Amino acid sequence: MKRRDFIKVAGLGAAGATTIAAPAIAQSMPEIKWRMTVSWPKSLDTLYGAAELMAKAVGEATDNKFQIQIFAAGEIVPGLQVLDAVQNATVEMGHTASYYYFGKDPTFAFGTAVPFGPNQRLNQAWYMLGGGKEALNEFYKGYNVVSVLAGNTGCQMGGWFRKEINTVDDLKGLKMRIGGFAGRVMQKLGVVPQQLAGGDIYPALEKGTIDAAEWVGPYDDEKLGFYKVAPHYYYPGWWEGGPMLLAFINLDKWNALPKYYQNVIELAGAQANSWMMAKYDQANPQAMRKLLVSGTKLHAFSAPIMQASLKATRELYSETAATNPGFKKVLDSLNGFTANGYQWFQVAELGYDSFMARNPQT
Known part of the structure; x- marks a missing residue:
């Protein structure tokens, strides 16, 4: 076969494969509708807005085959009962602060922030790459939920x-x-x-x-x-110092999702997380x-x-x-990661930020 003829055949084959594959992928994605209850009123457009952004991103990435409807605090359950609603499968998903459920077990605090804990960057670095996600999800498994990172407010006020x-x-x-x-x-x-x-x-x-x-x-x-x-x-x-917000997902519902949909949710959470951090950095000085x-x-x-x-x-x-081995396990993980992080931060980050704070732009 001549090289030119081979390229034509190969090109047709590739085009044909593309034509066949796209509908096949679309057809293989199930239509799923979930409900997400959140701990926030609609008036808090950054906290509530992150949940909205997450749901929108999931819909767009799946050609609306996977739809998530958002419910503000009080519409299905009160704002401090999001975990319970997800755990009991009243809803499939919730957007909340893990430390609201501290009364059930103090280990819940680590999913948001603990006193004199790490700043925004170190907290989510621990969650994403320092073993935090694995340690927390092992704990959350006992409550029939799994967590996905979905926001961070930065250091809060007193x-x-x-x-x-x-x-x-x-x-x-x-x-x-x-x-x-x-x-x-x-x-x-x-x-x-x-x-x-x-x-x-x-x-x-x-x-x-x-x-x-x-x-x-x-x-x-x-x-x-x-x-x-x-x-x-x-x-x-x-x-x-750097409180994370999480999407809690009912563990049975999560395990039943196609892997592609699980990846979409995690990517949507990452998008909401980045947006929230940028939004607060933009809005807090003006406020x-x-x-x-x-x-x-x-x-x-x-x-x-x-x-x-x-x-x-x-x-x-x-x-x-x-008295709480689970708490100690997560605390040791966080402290070990944070100690190394702050040793680095005080070299370049702190020096630079301190200088710039003393010499603001005119």
Whole structure:
């Protein structure tokens, strides 16, 4: 056969294969409709928006053969019952913060953030490449769910207070909306912790049911109006240095998915994660300026409060690890990864960021 004739035949063969393969692949994909309940009200367009983006990406990647419908907090279950709804297959999927379920087992805190834990980049590096995903999914398996990374807010703020907080004594008796492991730490310092979903915080502050509340950061906090009833805004949120948000998926439903659909969900989660980080970096500086113009009083937590919080955190870690082997296993994994990460960060990253913070662009 002549070379020219061979190329023609090969070309026809390749074209024919393409024509046949595309419909075959499309036909092989099952039509699936899932429901995703989230812990967020629709008004929080970054948290809720990440779930929406994830569902949209799944639909587009599968030619809408795989559709995920989003339900805001309260539409199917309250915002703090997402895990239960997924575990029991009331819905197939949920978008939430793992540490909301700290009351079931303190190990849940690691899926979001723990006090004086890693920053945004190190936290998700541990999850993605440092054994975090495997360690957490081994734990989540006991609750019939599997996790997919689907967001990160970056370092959060320390919250809104009705009055100034300068000493550890100022914390005693303070009723504060604060969730997860951080609530237990604050309890050691005399705070009375309260766990409330995002949409319930403002009414509680307004009515005086609570004296203080932490949420996320300037962009979301300004939307929820906390500055109107609690003018003192503190930083840093030492309990959330780089909190991850996860998509929880019912384990049986996950295992029944074609591998291609599983990959699509993980890629959609990665897209939502990247978008959320960029969105907060874009929106928080503008929101902070608006808050300050509106009369917000910005404060750093005092050194005594920070040191007392760190001491209480380490004590609680030791107490919990001594009685909870699963908690200790994940804590050891995270601490080992973080120690190496910060050794590197203090060389180039910290030096550069510190210099640029002192010499802002004009």
